[in-house]
Amino acid sequence: MKKVIALLIALLPAFALANTAGVHLEDMKPDLHDQASLQRGAKNFANYCMGCHSLKFARYNRVARDLGIPEKMMEENLIFNGAKIGSLMEIAMRPVDSKKWFGATPPDLTLVARVRGEDWLYTYLKSFYADASRPWGVNNTVFKDVGMPHVLADLQGQQVKGCAPVTVGFDPLTGRDLKEEECDVLYVEKAGALDAKAYDKFVYDTVNYLVYMGEPVAMERQTIGWFVLLFLALMFVPVYYLNREFWRDIH
Ligand code: HEC
Numbered sequence: 150m151k152k153v154i155a156l157l158i159a160l161l162p163a164f165a166l167a168n169t170a171g172v173h174l175e176d177m178k179p180d181l182h183d184q185a186s187l188q189r190g191a192k193n194f195a196n197y198c199m200g201c202h203s204l205k206f207a208r209y210n211r212v213a214r215d216l217g218i219p220e221k222m223m224e225e226n227l228i229f230n231g232a233k234i235g236s237l238m239e240i241a242m243r244p245v246d247s248k249k250w251f252g253a254t255p256p257d258l259t260l261v262a263r264v265r266g267e268d269w270l271y272t273y274l275k276s277f278y279a280d281a282s283r284p285w286g287v288n289n290t291v292f293k294d295v296g297m298p299h300v301l302a303d304l305q306g307q308q309v310k311g312c313a314p315v316t317v318g319f320d321p322l323t324g325r326d327l328k329e330e331e332c333d334v335l336y337v338e339k340a341g342a343l344d345a346k347a348y349d350k351f352v353y354d355t356v357n358y359l360v361y362m363g364e365p366v367a368m369e370r371q372t373i374g375w376f377v378l379l380f381l382a383l384m385f386v387p388v389y390y391l392n393r394e395f396w397r398d399i400h
Contacts, residue, residue, distance in 0.1 A: 173272075182368065197301060200242070206237070206257070213234070242255075
């Protein structure tokens with residue numbers, strides 16, 4: 150029995166990623182020291198995601214403190230439901246209603262970065278494409294038949310799946326990108342308010358914030374780690390001489 154349980158635990162990440170099989174995930178490197186990025190991410194999340202997704206294991210004042218956002222500014226700009234600064238980041242939408250509207254309840258996202266990983270989240274937010282057979286008119290390459298509408302379509306524009314020239318390298322002679330026609334790729338058909346680079350940044354900041362959410366003590370932990378190493382290095386000196394002292398008469 151124990152073996153079966155151990156095997157199931159070992160396979161858990163595989164289950165979580167099962168629907169991503171074969172899809173290339175883009176690389177995303179979170180930077181928890183980039184406070185400006187985390188602040189933009191908090192704003193993006195409050196404006197575009199919190200209508201449906203809670204972060205109910207976090208409190209507004211803790212986030213404000215960690216990200217260096219003054220509490221007054223947090224209250225005025227990032228809390229929309231009249232909640233107190235010390236409250237958990239919950240939302241008003243009832244799960245029974247959202248299940249009816251979307252076919253699936255939007256999950257709480259406090260720990261989503263721990264479950265899915267940053268690469269998956271980054272790719273997910275960039276991989277909505279038009280699919281007339283779906284209720285919201287969109288599908289997603291890493292989350293097949295997703296119940297979430299493309300809430301960032303105004304920013305990214307409408308993506309479609311089809312054949313398009315894709316950059317495959319760089320030609321140093323002409324100074325231009327080398328392009329080749331590839332099919333089954335996503336490309337923006339109708340531009341949104343942001344160009345590709347600005348949209349990538351928007352998504353990067355949002356995912357960076359979700360990574361922070363998944364482990365708010367990560368920044369502190371890294372700093373403490375350096376102190377621990379320094380302490381060990383300093384301790385080594387007296388311990389080394391003490392050891393020599395103890396063994397002197399015995400040798
Ligand atoms: C209009 C409501 C709505 C908004 C706004 C919304 N979502 Fe969603 N989201 C959903 C629903 C519904 C699902 C569940 C999809 C399913 O299970 O098919 C979902 C699922 C997700 C998932 C997948 C979770 C998992 O692990 O299964 C992520 C990640 C996510 N949303 C991120 C975001 C982010 C980031 C934003 C803001 C940019 C956002 N969502 C805005 C409705 C919404």
